[in-house]
Amino acid sequence: MEHILLRHRDIPDINTINVYKKSGGFAAFKNAVTKMKPGEVTEVVKNSGLRGRGGAGFPTGMKWAFIDNKNWPHYVVANADESEPGTFKDREIMEGNPFQFLEGVAIASYAVGANVAYIYLRGEFWQVAAFLDEKISEMEKAGFLGEKLFGTDYSLKIYTHLGAGAYICGEETALLESIEGKRGQPRVRPPFPPSYGLYGKPTIVNNVETLTNVPLILANGADWYKSMGTADSAGVKIFSLSGRVRKPGNYELPFGTTFRDLIYKYGGGVQDSRSVKAIMPAGASSSLILVDDDKVLDTPMDYASVRTIGGDLGSASVIVIDDTVSIDWVINKTIHFFRHESCGKCTTCREGTYWMSHLTERIHEGKGSTADVDLLLNVAKQMQGKCLCALGEFSTMAVVTGIERFRKDFDKAVKA
Amino acid sequence: MSLAKKYPKEVKQILSKYPPEHKRSAVMPLLYLAQREEGYISKAAMQDVAGIVDITETDVAAIVGFYTLYHDKKEGKYRMQVCTDLPCALRGAEQFMDNLCANLGIKVGETTPDGMITLEAVTCLAACDKAPMFQTQGPDGIKYYENMTVDKTMELVEALKKSGTEVK
Amino acid sequence: MSKQVTLTIDGKQITAPEGMYVADAAKLAGIDIPVFCHHPKLEPVGMCRMCLVEIGRPVRDRATGQFVMENGAPKIQFMPKLETACTNKVEDGMVVMTQSNKAVEGQRGTLEFLLTSHPLDCPICDKGGECPLQNLTMAHGPGKSRFLYDEKIHLDKMVPLGELIWLDRERCIQCARCIRFQSDIAGDSVIGFDERGRSTQIVSFSDPGFDSVFSGNTSDICPVGALTTADFRFGARPWELDAQASICTQCPVGCNTTLNTRREAKSGGDIVVKRVMPRQNEEVNEIWLCDKGRFAYHYAESRKRLAKPQIRKDDKLVRASWDAATKLAAENFQKAKKNFVILASGRLSNEDLFNLKSLADHSDGKAYLYSDMAGGDLTSLVGVSEGTNFGKMGAGTAIVVIASDLYQEAPIWYLRIKQAAARGATLIVLNARETKLDKYASFVVRYAYGDEVKSVNDLSKKSKIGDAVMKAENLVVLFGSDGLGVSGTASVASACAKLLQETEHIGKPNNGLIGVWQRANDQGAFEMGFEVEEDLSKALKGKAVYIVGADPVTDDPKLAKALEGAEFVAVQDVIETATTEIADVVLPAQAFTEREGTFTSGERRVQRFYPAVPVTGDAKPDFSITSQIARHMGIVLEGTSISAVFDILSVSVKSFEGLNYARLAEVKEQWPIVGRSDLYYGGTTYENKQGMGAHLSTAATRGEKVSIPKVQREAAPRPKENELLAIPVTRLYDRGTTILPAELLHERIGEASISLHPDAAKEMGVEAGQTVNVSFNGVSGEAVVKLDETISVGVALIPRSMGFAIHEPIPAKVK
């Protein structure tokens, strides 16, 4: 099947404006601006069943429809923070197929009445930002961005904005704070960005992959898109496959593809032909899914199905853990990540990740006791449901499921 | 010299991205500019940036302190930031790091005696399928090096030392 | 009144105003939900996670919007997760459970998390005894730690953020109350968080450190012992302290304070003031104080306090009895007849000033107020009155500030006007130079020194600003003495009064004229009928002078000279000064901490202060000394009961009519509630139980005809070539009698300085930090050069009371 998002894999040089145009690029944007009302664009996206690819899976069209039309100006912000361990899809899109992403930003902006859009890239994407800046100015020169587009009254500017090393800035309100020149710490919600976003104005925040879907949805129609994937998860998804597989990488597949196909058919199977012990389907923020029978591997990867095996699809960054790995090591890793990335704003996460990191370290170093494992589980549970944003909640996922589902590894670690 | 005098074009271009009443937004790009030459942001530079965007020096310092890519101390000319996070670690990043330390003769967090390289362990850089990998942060910005071996890395180090700048 | 919402908290049905947060509504209803980061004066941030509660909301029918009923009551749907009471607003039909198992478990969890990093050093912590964290831990905290002691982080315990405020990094719970106070309320974002996660720490990068005149407030609202003042830290335990109500004597705002006192060996077993704390008065200072008010109280305990009356014998001051001293003064005053002159300052109470004025009136004498500012006759006529409250001003109100740097001159007004502007009031700042208030103004007008009156007159012209002034429902005008002397302020006051009168902005609440006076009770003196004399040296020369609460000899060599030539000098003061040294009679007065009385604030609010510490030596209250002198002159003035003096004055001074001590002691219900044992809300501010004071009436409110004197246009003097126009400005910290004894403030007071425009400095070949010689009007001295780009090239700013006797704009030579 031809790619919808990773089209650079099929069409050489699609990252040059001429090739992109020749491949039908910008027609959807032009058509939207010249022939459609903003609300109609939103309607198409709504009907396509497109859900956010940033992790939460929120219906994109519905989010656009929430924009507060009583308060102006509006902004669109593309979330290119891509910092979830195991996620590396947005970077490939931006490097490989930048114009389709930018066109998606442009269409979203038109749909919600924004004349300025920002792309928030993690600071490490320094080169990507420079590359996008070039592409943006090419679009300006070609008349796809700027004042009075296609002879209408609609104007649009797109700017890149670099973060500087903070996972939390992927959380949309922290991201907005960061663009505002502040410490990237989440805001109290509600109000949500569609009513109170950048500079206190209505703002739509969408993931890079989400937006990259939009041009083709507009070009080919909602039904075309819905025809792919499953009932609750329409379309295609880029699965970032990493960990102990032979061929890690991004795989663009319809929702509903099974873990088994991803790992064995596309990923070439497990390294050293070991067996899969656990799967983290949503990066470091995942529950650890115990792979103890075939049913798990045969689970289709869509939002609803993954939930049935005790996990969440999230950003679909599938980390494969084989039977050589001890889970206490895994959660020691994830907790160190979260302790390092906790913004420090709320007590629960700031103190909880700090405490958990001491415990996992002690356990992993073989200095822990059974009581420490119990305490770790207890501390993680004490955090659950009490954090200001999802980062703190994420930090407990691997701990709780790791201990509950792989207790043996911990028992061994404390005995050793 | 102040940033506005030294890089008038860049400063103007940065400020033009944001609504004039929200020029505070420019603080992050300006800090990158301030960090360009010395690899860190001095107190004077923070003051300078504060002046441009009209916030206090403390507000600027609070931002420098929050984000890991800003540094308030002088260290190696290049920071070699190796990802040792979970996905990379599953693909040998930790061993890579150990070998690198042995070859460079420094520990994580230390700087080579010639002041060229500071070695750091960092969290996920969105290149998990291409481990071992690292990025360099130096005068010419940030660059990724993926699917690396220790040999290739040492070649890079040598080249950096020789030319004083990044190789293509 | 705003719409009321009915909800249920812990089974109790309560009503609260729409828009209120659940935590506050609970507090209103007497239910304490524990909080740390929340403070009703600050925007909610929901970050400490202490106030976790269960919240249920009635289910509404999608079609009709009506509540869905279940068993005869609205069906309530509870959220799966606990919610923060500090960020959720009350809603009709809401059900809140603060004590359910789930809620209590959540609150305990947060408390335990907070304690994992806390040093638990309560026995040596200044906050111990008045600490919300300590209280909560005693009530609900875990008895044992599940966290290993060795794994606790240990951080610096004595970090000076500046010379006034110290930080204990271990005790900080990262609630950001202090940071949010500084950035959102004070507008000085000079402390902030460095790092992130568990490494988050408070830092200050300003120069000097913690560069804000509001810094002390952070130590109050800090819910733990992380922030302490250099003045009080390790000074006493809160439970040893007594609390007495008082009024700040440092500026015309009249902040309500509490003096914390205790007996102490260090002071020879005497009762001494250990600290000054805010006392809530939402109509005056809310729960805040400026640092001058908080730290400059030390003069009352100065070693230079006068304790006994003295008489000059053989050119030496020797001890005398009260009778002998007052008699000597009386004889000389009586002898002087028309040449009897009283020079008194606004440091005195209304009662003192009333007796002094009565003495002058009954004896052909003259009573002058020691001030560089006139215009008080006009604030009496068209000043603000009953019902005026900056805290309630917002859209519809225009506030004009002319010739004043409020941040320096009256910091709490600055703070309240800034907030009124944030609520939508139109702020118009007219000044010759940039001031901090400009940032919050809708309009800023820059005039040249000398054009003050014109710039006021221009406000009634057709223009955007003119419209804003004309169309405003309410108009308040504040005038100060930035670059103005006696005649200048008189003209400006007239121009402002005229504007108010012509636009019919007098005689009603939240309208009128306010003087940004130099001392706390200048307004009181004006109400009593004191006048200001421009040429004081002429007025004093050869006279029999009664100086009360002023030190002209230190302030001005010309006045010193004039007093040398005086017939007789009696000086009544609290501490020894250069003026007491040249006196023929020295009369020791009680400090405000030792007696009671009333002050009239610039907003014309009369407020009571109360005795807190025992009297020094034989000192007497001023009104009583004056009455004793008067008696020797055959004039009867009340001299024993201060409330009796007040009763007399309330009959003879029209604006005081109807007021008495009981009325002044009345207290209204206030929000936020700061007085309960939980301490969460006000930090350690004190509940006001001793009186919020009362406004004076104005001629306008009494319906009298108001006639405003014709405005004299004052042109600024023209400097000659090689001269600059020296401009007097007022700084918060200066070398005044009541500030200098506070050693802690010396670094902020600094040296005598002169501010020049960089171009002027360049032309003169001087640099910042260099010492220059400044001379004008026969005086000269050294000053350190500062550069200020916001002033014009031809002027030089010279702060008052910093060694230079500058009263009005004057040409000066700078070398």
Ligand SMILES: Cc1cc2nc3c(=O)[nH]c(=O)nc-3n(C[C@H](O)[C@H](O)[C@H](O)COP(=O)(O)O)c2cc1C
């Ligand atoms: C801690 C945290 C990190 C996140 N990181 C990212 C990210 O890197 N990229 C992203 O698109 N969304 C991220 N999200 C999700 C965003 O908050 C937001 O839901 C998303 O950008 C919305 O876009 P979508 O609807 O297109 O998915 C993160 C959320 C949290 C709580």
Ligand code: SF4
């Ligand atoms: S110092 Fe006090 S007020 Fe400031 S963050 Fe820490 S605990 Fe809160």
Ligand code: FES
């Ligand atoms: S989170 Fe509610 S008081 Fe702090």
